[in-house]
Amino acid sequence: MVQDPEILVRKANQLSSVDLLNIVQCHDLPKTNDHSVRIHLLSASEVPRNAQEALWTLFDENMGKLAAGTSLATSKGEKLEELFDPATRFAIYTSETSESPALELDNLEGHKLLGFASIRFDTEDTLDSQEYEDGIRAAVVYIYELQVASHARGLGLGRRLLSNCETLGKGTGMQKAMLTCLKKNGQALRFYMHNGYSPDEIDPTMLIQQEQSRKLRSSRGKTNQLNHWVNGEQADTKATSHIDYRILSKQLK
């Protein structure tokens, strides 16, 4: 029986951080002789002030320049409000050494913050709900941020954080994992494709291009090979170049 998305989301939002940590059961975090990775699962209100500043700084270092001038650009104040919205949950990876075990989250200086993901359990539009007033929305785990520190990239941490978000989605009965990515962030688009993501049914660029290719097929019988979403801005046609982001998703069940 299909469960009501609103009820699923309400139940997921009632879970505590300890409940969510039990769902994730993170056993495979990388270890070297003197470093290990520790996961912290917290809701926005549980993130200490200093750690909030460290998360913002990592976000800004990774995304500040890239997002400037795009539809995703926001002021620091607006971004902090979005980042620490009460419904947001964080998975934060920190680095622990034998000399500094039991790292506290309000002490995130130096290279201790390796990366983080922020998510919300929510209902999202579907083609059905966009078209019909009584159309059914989808229960999703929306990945708002996925940020790995530059010194910690290429070690599998991004893939693990993404997989933690998907596990939280699956474990709470969400239908899919969803996210928004700038078309000019080619590296991230390739990363998501590599990890099983593709444009969601409500991705505006795809909807326009599907319509265009339907017209093209009936008139000329061919479609544009470069039109593949992972090519970012290069995949744009005149009709889609005003949209600077893609909405991607991955089915969880």
Ligand SMILES: CC(C)(COP(=O)(O)OP(=O)(O)OC[C@H]1O[C@@H](n2cnc3c(N)ncnc32)[C@H](O)[C@@H]1OP(=O)(O)O)[C@@H](O)C(=O)NCCC(=O)NCCS
């Ligand atoms: C995108 C990002 C999260 C990837 O994190 P990462 O820790 O460097 O990636 P991983 O080491 O976990 O890579 C996981 C897999 O994706 C692949 N991958 C990573 N980056 C890739 C890229 N640019 N192109 C193709 N594949 C890539 C890896 O080869 C690896 O494959 P495997 O699982 O088969 O070994 C990281 O680069 C980042 O934080 N970038 C800046 C912030 C950003 O753009 N976030 C996304 C906003 S939408």
